[in-house]
Amino acid sequence: MRSRHKILSCIFILTIMGATMAVTIQLPEPPGAEMSVHRAIEERRSRRGYGGSGITLEQASELLWATSGITDPGGRFRAAPSAGATYPIDTYFLVEDVQSLAPGIYRYVVQSHSLELLVEGSFAGKLADAALGQSSLREASAVICLFGIYERTKARYGDRAYQYVHMEIGHIGQNIYLVAEALDLSTVAIGAFHDDRVSSLFDVDGVPLYLMPIGPRAGDAKN
Ligand SMILES: Cc1cc2nc3c(=O)[nH]c(=O)nc-3n(C[C@H](O)[C@H](O)[C@H](O)COP(=O)(O)O)c2cc1C
Known part of the structure; x- marks a missing residue:
């Protein structure tokens, strides 16, 4: 699929605001992942x-939705519980080999179930280096990167x-x-990585968790 990184122009929305141009990719509806919870x-x-x-x-859509996708008609509540619905964890998606997406780092935009491209390029190797050389990060098709913004919850709960x-x-x-299990992925x-080295790759708010x-x-390496 690496050679098929042709970006589908129909799913790109170019937003021109002054001098900045944001690239947003609307994700398809999460298709569901059929397997009993048990x-x-x-x-x-x-x-x-x-x-x-x-x-x-x-598959990317289903997994990203499972992190923090909207799950109620009022748009207030999400896939995972959160103290006081303060939702202090943001999702980023590091893409190496995902159909229709250029390699790069994206922000998952919860309200619109879309991805905003932050920076284009291949970063899996650098991420693995920041995480004690763990090969799973180097070899993955994508990495879901979760950052905590403590201030959101502190404002309410100290x-x-x-x-x-x-x-x-x-x-x-x-x-x-x-969800990965149900999708056969x-x-x-x-959790073992250098916070500062991961943060320097992302340039976003929060602490990587x-x-x-x-x-x-592929042949599972177990510890
Ligand atoms: C907080 C936490 C941090 C972890 N960090 C790593 C890690 O850095 N690298 C890794 O390969 N596995 C990591 N793991 C996965 C554990 O090694 C794994 O859950 C454990 O061996 C039990 O295996 P199981 O998840 O297949 O049941 C972590 C798990 C947790 C809960």
């Missing part, structure tokens, strides 16, 4: 083997926010694990 929990594993054939835009944000990252991480929750590589399964 089986997904039972079969879930941290999978560190990644094949080279990339993932589809529909220092209790530090516990709440760390509880919430677990909810989101588990959603990703279970690999993922693993990666979890990096979750995504890709087709």
Whole structure:
């Protein structure tokens, strides 16, 4: 799929605001991932083997929706629970090999279920270097990168926010694990990395909490 990084012009919306031009990609509706919750929990594993054939835009849509997609008609509540619905965790998507997406770093825009391109290029190698050389990051088709913005929760709950944000990252991480399982993809929750080196790659608000590589399964390396 790497050679098929031809970007579909029909899903690009170019927004010209003064001198800045943002590239936004509307994601397709999350198609669903059929597997019983029982089986997904039972079969879930941290999978560190990644094949080279990339993932589809529909699979990306389903996984991103599972992190923080809107799940109520009023647009207020999301896929994972959040203390006081303060939603302190933002999702970024590092793309190497995803159908119809150019390699680069994207921000997941919750309200519109879309991706905003922040910077184009291949960054998986640098991300792996910032995470003790973990090969799952280097070999994945994409990496879901979750950043915590403690101030959002602190404004309401003070220092209790530090516990709440760390509880919430677990909810989101588990959603990703279970959806990846149902889609027959690999993922693993990666928490071992140098915060400053990961942050320097992204230039966004917040503290990196979890990096979750995504890709087709290949011979699983277990720890
Ligand atoms: C907070 C946390 C941090 C983790 N960090 C890493 C990591 O940096 N690299 C990695 O390969 N696995 C990491 N893991 C995955 C664990 O190694 C894995 O969950 C454990 O071996 C149990 O295996 P299972 O997830 O297949 O049940 C992490 C898991 C958690 C919960």
